[in-house]
Amino acid sequence: MNDNEITAPTNFIRQIIDRDQASGKHGGRVHTRFPPEPNGFLHIGHAKSICLNFGIARDYPGGMCNLRFDDTNPHKENQEYVDAIKADVRWLGFDWEQRLFYASDYFEQLHGFAVELIEKGLAYVCDLSAEETRRYRGTLTEPGMPSPYRERSPAENLDLFARMKAGEFEDGARVLRARIDMAAPNINLRDPTLYRIRHGVIHHQTGEQWCIYPMYDFTHPISDALEGITHSLCTLEFEDHRPLYDWVLDNISIDCHPQQIEFSRLNLQYTVVSKRKLTQLVSEGHVDGWDDPRMPTIAGLRRRGYTPAAIRTFCERIGVTKADNSVEMGILEACIREDLDAHAPRAMAVLDPLKVILVNYPEGVVEELQAPCHPKDEGMGSRTLKLTREIYIDRADFREEANKKYKRLVSGGEVRLRNAYVIRADQVIRDAGGEIVELRCSYDPATLGANPEGRKVRGVIHWVSASEGLPAEVRLYDRLFNNPTPDGDRTVASFLAHINPDSLRVVRTAVVEPSLAGATPGEHYQFEREGYFTPDGRSDDGRLVFNRTVTLRDSWARIEQTV
């Protein structure tokens, strides 16, 4: 393989499409769709589907991808979710152009196809209760029993279905069912429900126009066909539904038959990617909302400081297969570090301040120093640092004694202040309790942009002026769960048992360099030696607030443990 060759995304679905293109299937068209149900926020698993569907549309000549809300269950859905989903898809960098659809756009047509099935004797109105229906369905190993209403005439079914639509029956009193095979080994084919009655709900798109709502298995294939979808991509759990998808299209008068292809959903370690569980985290207050930076939602990742490019890279890296998977967080983290390392301007922030007085530095002087915003990208310009007699360094960057592996400040030792001078620790000041409260250091005026002669400094540490620095609140996030598969543990009652109590640490004492005064949400910074951070508005008392996106890789952490 050539060095410069970029491996284009390849997966079994694209291979199928390649073959279809070669054979002229679908007239050479490639048309996909992303069909979320607006009953929650999009999460990283949806991002995989979005990147797959929109990515295919982008990469094939004339390819298109629709955004379609699968809104057939008004009970759980609402406009807030519709709006959030649209915003998230756009933010991820994808465009459905003029093709924004709702399954509810097709309610009239769907109804017409249901009537057609009834007329053909392929659907019937069933009066069994939900409970009875379940009993009649049989089990995984035993065939079901035909409903007593299965042999109703088309005329009677037509009449009953019309009255269902007219609102004559209560919720649950009757349903419309496909008439397929009650003994089918595939349970989905045992006369599945096509329509149910739902009174008193206001659908976010159709209001109170309907009191009967079509089921997914009936709606989805028809919606796909109506939109001219060529490849209908969905997750593995729908594999068993494919015969039904095909049955619907084979038995109604429609001239398009998309191909359903299933792929495995994403499982991300140390989190949950199930809308039900994410909803529970939000509704029970375990997190602050759908956009809590610990959530694997698109909104949460955005607020955490993830970029669309990083998420897209991630989706490309994890690939698309039919194998069950459990993706390590490390892959997602590597993607965001890669993006931010190249694009985030650098800054200095001290999270756990320890005051340092530069005893030989003049009082009252504010020295302006220029520092590059990026060590490798001069185009990113520079910012002004302000050095004063009193500064802060991080408590972890000083030790009274340490072996040679410790490359920071030690008593009597020298270290460089990043982008500034070399200093030497001369004296440690303690409070009554013996805790170190201040360091007296001397700086070497000859070391600005130059190494000291004849000596070697141990390392480089970051700092912020005590008087010129800005107070800030920094939120340090960790994994939301302390178990790699919180929802796969059958020994606990609920995945909630694995919530990490330390997933959020709020640091209110941080001080950041003055150039960050105008930092705004949506920006990304690398706080040197600390990690990547993104502004998150202001605290109640007006302090800057930063969310930690991800730490820097830290090989010292490992070394330190072995010392």
Next chain:
RNA sequence: UGGGGCGUCGCCAAGCGGUAAGGCACUGGGUUUUGAUCCCAGCAUUCGUAGGUUCGAAUCCUGCCGCCCCAGCCA
């Protein structure tokens, strides 16, 4: 014990009968005013397993084992 899927390095994943890509992680070494980045090197005689077909099998066939999904008037 019905039906549908899946099993290639710690994780993800190429491979599609010609003799195991790549990424993440990990381990060494180099550069470095971020213990970051970057660079260089190492990291599956083996593809769930047992047979078979073949000059040749991760790729084809058969058996076995393991894991996932399905009994909503959810999607």
